[in-house]
Amino acid sequence: MSLNHRPTICEINLKALGSNWKQARQKVPPDVTMLAIIKANAYGHGAIACAKALWKCGARHFGVATIEEGIELRKSGLKGTIFVLGGLLSKKLAVFEAYKLTPILHHPDEVARWGKFVLKRSKKIPVHIKMDTGMGRLGLLPEDTKHLLQVLAKNPKVKVEGLFTHLARADEPDQSFTESQLKIFEEIRQFVFSQRPDVKVYHVCNSAALMDGRAMSGMWVRPGIMLYGAYPNPRQQKAADLLPVxxxxxxxxxxxxxxxxxxxxxxxxxxxxxxxxxxxxxxxxxxxxxxxxxxxxxxxxxxxxxxxxxxxxxxxxxxxxxxxxxxxxxxxxxxxxxxxxxxxRAEEIAKWAETISYEIFCGISARVPRFYL
Ligand SMILES: Cc1ncc(COP(=O)(O)O)c(C=O)c1O
The missing domain is CATH 2.40.37.10 (Lyase, Ornithine Decarboxylase; Chain A, domain 1)
Known part of the structure; x- marks a missing residue:
């Protein structure tokens, strides 16, 4: 007997999710690691079910926005790396250790705070550092790079695994802003990697950049919206056959x-x-x-x-x-x-509503039950 009385339901097609994952995989060089972005309850699709389905497809790295999202996934039994993209977000940093969550650090003060915390820890917890190359949101500014290295030198127990940035305009037809972000990031990356050979991982591409073929050998990528079957931009409809989830x-x-x-x-x-x-x-x-x-x-x-x-x-x-x-x-x-x-498709509803497919997906409220196919 169905528990929902109202006939309004959301169907989540996990096979479509798997197909989109495979398409993303085919668009990147074989050695590229894919970090599946499943924040905001997997863009409204249900983070636990989506993470488990993606795990079966080979995903081992996941990105969430908040500690709470990470804890929910860990408690569900999800293995692999869970990145908390929103930063430290808490006064109690032990939560990262308790739930094996990987923090991203986006400010020199966060690096110092983390450094103080890990001082008393025997096990090293890897972190990724976020650079702000034009997004104007979280991340260290390019001019902070030298300062970052100084702070890291003072905090030798901070284990930096990766360096990354987020693109602000990768979906747009005019790619000049993206090109400039990539150039700025590459300069920072080369400098940091030369000073810190222990930092080995870097990532830039969201779905739009991935679909534009910007993923290079050795990189990681962070696809989100394309996994759920929506195109970042109509111009990219020919780049893949994404299936709405x-x-x-x-x-x-x-x-x-x-x-x-x-x-x-x-x-x-x-x-x-x-x-x-x-x-x-x-x-x-x-x-x-x-x-x-x-x-x-x-x-x-x-x-x-x-x-x-x-x-x-x-x-x-x-x-x-x-x-x-x-x-x-x-x-x-x-x-x-x-x-x-x-x-x-979500893109069409988004057009009527003068918004983006992301907001349509995330906006489907909790009172609409999700059924997984
Ligand atoms: C830091 C970060 N990386 C990757 C993504 C995934 O972007 P998209 O859904 O456009 O692929 C997001 C989403 O907003 C993000 O905030």
Whole structure:
């Protein structure tokens, strides 16, 4: 017996995840290590299930944003390296040791703090150092590199395994900013590697850069969005055949005929221009369907696109199904995914909602149960 009463569900296709992983693998030189980015509950797909599926595909390194995300994965029995990309994030650094989490250090003060902590530790815990080469977020600035080496020299027990940076504009058609970030990083890397031969690992590429073929032999890469089957940018659609991992489905819970001139949903922003058949589906912005798709987006019913009529409510959305014949209560409606020959991908919903696929995935709320296929 199914535990969920409401017919709104999220299906997570782990085979698609595996296929995307393989495609990423094929796009990088064979010696490249892939660090799977599974932060934010694997972009809303369910971190534990995704990590386990990726492990079966050969993934041994995982990236999360927070200590809590790392602990959840460790407690689930996940082996391998778990990087906490958000930095130390805690006053109690022993948590990294207790759960075998790998910190990234992004500021000279963090390096010093970590240095103080590991002083009393017998076992060395590897760390990766993040450089800010143009992202303008976390990371040591290029001009801090010498200072970093001085701080490291004062903290000999800090075991730096890797050096990395994050690209701010890798998805854009104009690659000049990315080129400049890569150049800055390469200079830093060569300098650090020359001074610290113990540092052996470096990584730069996110999905967009990986798909542009920027991964070089010896590097690590950090793909995220492409694993979930979304393209970082439409220009990259030809670079791989990514399979969407998440589908969002629901069913009609009300079906009524309205006379011409009726107003539908809050604010009356949709008025029927003819006698109209309006279906209600139990999904709203509290489930993660952005309110911006009101009167803009569509869903799939009987393999056809049906327009969203009026404003998306907290728990409900109306569809104009007048042009579809044979519609009945409880018919399946696909919000995201495939039905027959039609498909609505996260990228399309993101366009309606003036955002990115990442936000669509992450926004699907916890009240939508995930079913793993
Ligand atoms: C540090 C870092 N590396 C890698 C990624 C993965 O990026 P993408 O999902 O674009 O592949 C992210 C995601 O934001 C990130 O923050």
């Amino acid at each position: 998440m589908s969002l489905k629901t069913r009609i819970i009300s079906l009524k005929k309205y006379p011409m001139g009726s107003s539908i949903s809050y604010g009356g922003t949709f008025r029927t221009e003819r006698e109209s058949l309006i279906a209600v589906v139990p999904i709203g912005y509290a489930d993660g369907l952005p309110r911006l798709v009101s009167n803009r987006g569509s869903m799939l019913l009987k393999g056809k696109r049906v327009p969203i009529a009026g404003r998306v409510c907290m728990d409900l959305t109306m569809l104009d199904v007048t042009d579809v014949s044979g519609v009945a209560m409880e018919d399946e409606v696909v919000v995201m995914g495939r039905q027959g020959a039609e498909e609505i």
